[in-house]
Amino acid sequence: MKRLTAFLGWLRRGRTAVIGIPYLWLLVFFLLPFLILAKISVSEMETVQFKDLVTYRDGLLQLSIKLGNYVFITQDELYWRTYVASLKYAAATTVLCLGIGYPFAYFMARAKSTVQPALLMLVMLPFWTSFLLRVYSWKALLSEHGWVADLLIASGADQLLAAAGLITAPGKLMNTPFSLVLGMVYTYLPFMVLPLYGNLAKMDLRLLEAAADLGATPWVTFWKITVPLSKAGIIAGSMLVFIPCVGEFVIPELLGGPETMMIGRTMWDEFFSNNDWPMASAVAVVMILLIIVPLAIFNKYQAEAQEAGR
């Protein structure tokens, strides 16, 4: 017992350093930058410097907050369309990832236990190879004479997509909403599959047997037992897909077109092309507001999962 208290005492003495170092690091390099971002979004540009928010001159304390950027963002129709489009594409991607990923994770989790590690490895391996290069590869697959483009055109699927308004004209697949969502589903599918698999693989199969013994058909068992039990996995996976998709930049830039403007690209242009830092900051703040609720849900489930894992 004395030794136990000694160990705990050692931990306690090291405690400040162990917690303090990463804590301080995150406060300085993660939280503080957001405060500065919020501050600059209401600052006025003075050629290359930002005007201070609070100035003190001649015994007068002055606070100047420029709300112009926010007023502009809420009134300009182009911005509205961009926000709505970002949320729409992110939601479509999430639904498609769930539709493809849930059966995928389910079949993985119910495969023979000897092949499961190999299947898991196969899902993770593309994740290890460059995301940028895999997105770039879709550009080739979907443009003229690309493998996938040829296949879709030969099967007549492009007519359907054009009729649905997902591509601008039959035969032209690149730089459309279709290519954008395809790229995002492709990139984020493993982020949906992995938490779902983790959840489904741990499920107590005796519950399913019990349901079957009580006369439930497999279909009823699936909807009444399996799906509700995997709720945590569904939420974690959906948030892991939805939140980064809202602010995605690389995929819309490489696979999207002029009519698929997303907020991440708008912000990038404000910053790199227009050099308007306060405006870019204001767009970023609005982006944070769009994802703050999903982010809170994600954090709550993440914390619960980590508690339960113990």
Added chain:
Amino acid sequence: MSRGTSAAFNRRFAIGWLAAGFVFLYLPIVALVVYSFNDSPVANVWRGFTLKWYAALAEDRELLAGLWLSVKIAFLTACGSVLLGTLAAFSLVKYRRFTGRTVFNGMVNAPLVMPEVVVGLSLLLMLVSVQRAIGFPERGMMTIWLGHLLLGLAYATVVIQARLGELNPQLEEAAMDLGARPHQVFRLVTLPMITQSMLSAWLLTFTLSLDDVVLSAFLSGPGATTMPLVIFSRARLGLSPSVNAIATVVVVVVAIGVVAASYAIARAERRRQLEMAEATRH
């Protein structure tokens, strides 16, 4: 339909779904590799086999300089992330209650999903403010590293935390009962049990850093162009066979590295479990 045929149908359906999913995941990688051997300046028309794009890589100064810079940053990011991630994971698992734990947990997890454009812009604005005040740091390798470290810390913490959480605390207690000093408990019992997860975290953060475009674009300065930035600027302009060639090299190196490392980790794990079983039997 009888029960037997329906089961067989279900099985075929499951295998078909998994196979289609894997084709979807691997098709772009296969296409990248195949077209890197294409003897045609028009990237999408096959004109026979060639290795000229690989030969051209050796001459490609811009890309090689970018690769070297990326590897340096990725190495430093991986080391820093594992160090900070281990501390963060320890804080979250071993010290159940401390002031601001919820905020800490939130800050650790947020970079996993936070759009990178937001993280990149805010970090840049802060570093620029600091630089104006004290003249340091210049935008370049160091600032890119700071950005990557933020992302790496989050991933490393999640990986190491998962492992620490499933450890049996009785092992540490047993070591103490047998007379080990606290730092010995940590060094001889806790650390060996989390080494594999630290290695996985190192590899993961290394590849993440090697691949990052957005954070690097915001945080890089003149003369600090990483490999993904070079690739991205070429990919924006259109298809370029040089990108396919470098992609194939990266894919092959990373695949070999990851498979070899996973194999080594799995073997070490099995050996450790055998030893553990042996030890508990006596």
